[in-house]
Amino acid sequence: MPPNSSDAIDYGSLLDRLTAHACQFLNASRTAAKSKVVQGTALSPKDFAIDLVEKLALGEIPHDNSQGIGGLIRYLTVAIEHDILDALDRAEHKRVDFLDPIVVAQDDQEGQEKALADLGATPDDPADWLDGELFKSRAYSLVEHDPELKEMAIAIFEVNALKPREIAAVCMTTTTEIQNRKKRFALLLQKMEYKPKKRGAA
Amino acid sequence: MKNKKTPAQARDSFRETFNALIPPIEEANDEEVANLLSTYGIDPEAITAKAHQHLQEVARRYSSQGKTIPPGLKNALRQLKPPTVTEKVELEASRAKAAIRSILEEVKEKTTAAADRILPTAAPQPAFRNKKDLTDADRKQLADLQAELDEKGDTTSRKPTDSE
Numbered sequence: 001m002p003p004n005s006s007d008a009i010d011y012g013s014l015l016d017r018l019t020a021h022a023c024q025f026l027n028a029s030r031t032a033a034k035s036k037v038v039q040g041t042a043l044s045p046k047d048f049a050i051d052l053v054e055k056l057a058l059g060e061i062p063h064d065n066s067q068g069i070g071g072l073i074r075y076l077t078v079a080i081e082h083d084i085l086d087a088l089d090r091a092e093h094k095r096v097d098f099l100d101p102i103v104v105a106q107d108d109q110e111g112q113e114k115a116l117a118d119l120g121a122t123p124d125d126p127a128d129w130l131d132g133e134l135f136k137s138r139a140y141s142l143v144e145h146d147p148e149l150k151e152m153a154i155a156i157f158e159v160n161a162l163k164p165r166e167i168a169a170v171c172m173t174t175t176t177e178i179q180n181r182k183k184r185f186a187l188l189l190q191k192m193e194y195k196p197k198k199r200g201a202a
Numbered sequence: 203m204k205n206k207k208t209p210a211q212a213r214d215s216f217r218e219t220f221n222a223l224i225p226p227i228e229e230a231n232d233e234e235v236a237n238l239l240s241t242y243g244i245d246p247e248a249i250t251a252k253a254h255q256h257l258q259e260v261a262r263r264y265s266s267q268g269k270t271i272p273p274g275l276k277n278a279l280r281q282l283k284p285p286t287v288t289e290k291v292e293l294e295a296s297r298a299k300a301a302i303r304s305i306l307e308e309v310k311e312k313t314t315a316a317a318d319r320i321l322p323t324a325a326p327q328p329a330f331r332n333k334k335d336l337t338d339a340d341r342k343q344l345a346d347l348q349a350e351l352d353e354k355g356d357t358t359s360r361k362p363t364d365s366e
């Protein structure tokens with residue numbers, strides 16, 4: 001059962017939910033799915049979740065139960081998304097991204113100068129990824145064999161329908177059906193692994 | 203030329219799109235959350251254990267500084283405390299009992315359903331073999347039964363005519 005709005009905080013359930021959300025967000029945020037951490041910071045989904053739970057337990061995150069547990073989880077998922085994006089923006093992560101051993105080894109053949117020249121202008125720049133085009137193309141490739149999911153992706157990416165009711169209206173279906181499609185997409189998302197693009201590629 | 207989003211706009215846009223594509227985690231049930239964690243190779247017990255250890259360190263810092271441990275932290279520590287060996291055994295035993303009970307109930311339901319299909323509906327039948335003094339009601343019942351049997355006998359013993 002989803003947590004009841006009148007329930008007191010169940011820290012175990014909260015940790016599980018935040019970790020699960022962090023896994024999905026981190027995976028979609030282009031980081032290496034195999035290592036399961038933000039490279040260069042060693043922060044894993046568990047760490048992000050535990051950090052927020054600590055702040056909540058210490059009273060650093062205000063919670064008056066006015067929005068219930070559901071409202072608290074919603075608030076914390078937004079916080080965890082920002083924490084993950086901040087970590088991705090951190091210099092350590094960018095540096096590791098730049099010094100990807102495979103890419104550096106490949107670039108060694110052409111000389112280190114080329115790799116240095118590519119710094120900040122790579123197709124895998126976090127800003128480019130977050131700008132949506134790379135994520136969009138990966139998402140489309142995930143749903144290409146599922147017409148219903150493809151329809152949902154078009155509604156989201158092309159029509160900018162973001163709320164379930166808006167997506168349902170574009171797809172001419174019910175919000176329940178949209179929720180089911182989202183669950184299917186979440187399963188597909190696990191298959192989306194970050195593959196660093198070869199530097200210098202068009 | 204396409205306007206490039208500012209970093210803040212790009213972040214917000216990415217978050218909005220992501221949240222439009224996946225179901226909200228607060229609406230997932232416990233089983234769905236467990237499945238999600240399992241597919242990402244995460245053991246929920248390991249999360250709890252790591253969180254408890256971390257919060258214990260925070261509580262220790264409070265104590266060493268002579269500060270009162272916040273009630274929220276105490277509550278979290280109490281909830282996330284890993285089970286002792288005895289508690290684990292009890293938990294496993296109760297899970298096993300529940301699983302066995304569920305299997306037995308399923309078997310019972312299936313056998314009852316099968317028996318209902320196979321066995322005819324039982325109804326009490328009067329017996330007069332050892333009865334000495336027959337009442338009027340008994341005689342009437344016997345007469346009715348005799349008539350019913352005679353009727354059945356006529357039907358079964360009737361030979362087909364040539365025209366049939």
